[in-house]
Structure formats: structure tokens, C-alpha cells
Amino acid sequence: xxxxxxxxxxxxxxxxxxxxxxxxxxxxxxxxxxxxxxxxxxxxxxxxxxxxxxxxxxxxxxxxxxxxxxxxxxxxxxxxxxxxxxxxxxxxxxxxxxxxxxxxxxxxxxxxxxxxxxxxxxxxxxxxxxxxxxxxxxxxxxxxxxxxxxx
Numbered sequence: 269x270x271x272x273x274x275x276x277x278x279x280x281x282x283x284x285x286x287x288x289x290x291x292x293x294x295x296x297x298x299x300x301x302x303x304x305x306x307x308x309x310x311x312x313x314x315x316x317x318x319x320x321x322x323x324x325x326x327x328x329x330x331x332x333x334x335x336x337x338x339x340x341x342x343x344x345x346x347x348x349x350x351x352x353x354x355x356x357x358x359x360x361x362x363x364x365x366x367x368x369x370x371x372x373x374x375x376x377x378x379x380x381x382x383x384x385x386x387x388x389x390x391x392x393x394x395x396x397x398x399x400x401x402x403x404x405x406x407x408x409x410x411x412x413x414x415x416x417x418x419x
């Protein structure tokens with residue numbers, strides 16, 4: 269079961285699991301485990317927003333190149349055919365279009381960077397050593413903890 273509550277102005281989400289544990293004298297006890305999954309939910313939400321950013325960037329990026337190429341083509345083909353006043357208007361207008369397209373491309377690239385997954389750093393480690401370290405942590409709590417590591 270998932271439980272949500274506020275703690276010092278910050279919402280915390282806990283996963284709760286309960287397991288019955290029969291006692292030696294026949295009475296019933298329970299082991300209740302609470303796991304803080306707040307960071308996990310935040311990571312899932314961030315991943316979802318990253319996917320939205322990636323798709324949005326893709327949809328915006330598709331028409332940008334044709335818009336820029338069309339503006340440049342109009343300038344190149346029509347500039348010499350127009351009177352100086354109209355040529356100046358065309359030149360300024362197409363220049364503005366190209367500048368705005370480049371600005372949008374930078375914004376889209378920033379969205380793409382946000383959506384890109386962080387680089388993973390994979391390394392080898394000894395599973396036996398990890399289990400031993402975890403068991404040692406529990407042993408320091410005076411809990412009954414036994415394990416045998418095998419390769």
C-alpha cells in the first residue's frame with residue numbers, strides 16, 4: 269500500500285508492506301516495512317517530462333529547416349528583382365525569419381539535451397563483498413544476521 273503525508277513542507281510517499289509472523293507460542297506478530305519511494309516517484313516524473321520534452325523537440329524541429337530554407341530561397345531569388353525599398357523590406361523580413369528559426373533551433377536543442385538520459389558509469393564489483401558489507405551493517409545493530417558467501 270502507498271501512503272502519502274507531508275513532512276516539514278515536503279510531501280513524502282511511503283510504500284508499506286505487512287507480513288504476518290507466527291510466534292513460537294502460537295501468537296501472531298507482524299513485520300511492517302516502510303520504504304520511502306519519494307525519490308523514485310520524482311525520478312519517474314522527471315523521466316516522463318524528459319519524454320515530453322523529447323517529443324516536443326522532435327515536433328518543433330521538423331518544420332524549422334524548411335522554413336529557414338524557404339526564407340533564404342525567397343531572399344536569393346527575389347532580392348535582385350525588387351525595387352530598393354521593397355528589397356530592403358524583403359531582406360529584413362527574411363533575415364528576421366532566419367534569426368528566429370535559429371533561435372528556435374537552439375531552444376529545441378536545449379529540450380533535446382534535457383530529454384537525453386544521463387550517461388551511465390558501469391563498473392564491476394564483488395557481489396560477495398557487497399553482501400558481507402550489508403550483513404556487517406546489520407550485525408552492528410545486534411540483529412541476528414547470518415550469511416555465507418559462495419563464488
